[in-house]
Amino acid sequence: MWQAPTLPYYCDASLLPAPLPTVADVENTPNTLATGSSNVVRIGDHFVAKYGPQTRLRVQEGLNMIFVEQYLKIPIPRVYALYEENGRGYLIMQYIGGQTLEALWPSLSSDERWVILSKLRGIFDDMRSLSPPSPPFFGSVDFGPLPYFLFWTPEPQKRVNGPFTNEEEFCLGLVERVRQIFAENNMHMSRTEWLRKYFPRSLTGHRPTFTHGDIQRKNIMVGRISSTDTGKEEFSVTIIDWENAGWYPNYFEYFISYTSPSGRTTGRRASKDSLTLSLSRL
Secondary structure (H helix, E strand, O other): OOOOOOOOEEOOHHHOOOOOOOHHHHHHOOOEEEOOOOEEEEEOOOEEEEEEOOHHHHHHHHHHHHHHHHHOOOOOOOEEEEEEEOOEEEEEEEOOOOEEHHHHHHHOOHHHHHHHHHHHHHHHHHHHOOOOOOOOOEEOOOOOOOOOHHHOOOOOOHHHHOOEOOHHHHHHHHHHHHHHHHHHOOOOOHHHHHHHHHHHHHOOOOOEEEEOOOOOHHHEEEEEEEOOOOOOEEEEEEEOOOOOOEEEEOOHHHHHOOOOHHHOOHHHOOOHHHHHHHHHOO
């Protein structure tokens, strides 16, 4: 089982492109890239920081990225620092230039799209065949709860959050969360009883597979690179936003690609509609 680094974490100083930004640098920079459950800011030419009160999310994302850097060769931002201070989590990482695939996609030719998709295919193949072999559990890389929002509860509940030692526990944890949400909304429980009975029987024999957990075009950074050898434009492809990554059943990335975007609610609360829709796609 992977041994996560202790916090605070700082990379080797020789890897820093410039002096590491301080907390004051992070919180006072005017270059805001995103706001929400976390603030995302750019500091100078080299750094991006994610920070906010949801400390576990920031810590988990940083640990996931450190894990990927140790075991895979796929392109991701380097983690420079990961720590907690004054009730907030801070993730300091490498700034990646370019555009999101979401923004760039409409302007790409068919050939350019094919080049990028081929690179992505290689990245996903590497990720899904991760060595060392997958562990005997479904959970986060540090043997904690699954980060994906379908397994979130307001208070910790191991039978819903995980980690799970087998696929039956995984399925029953998901069904239990559905049951709770149906009960909270005074909905008829017949569907949850059907799921509890048949869901674990229908999904069996799927190995734990390292999964990004939120692959969509806005989480893929693409840069244009001029090739002096061929005279054609090449592309760099980098995967970002790793907070949901972990060990899931090998169908899970496909499953969540059909999850309603409205299911990704602020505060990690899953609505009854998003859960029902997600389960109906299996």
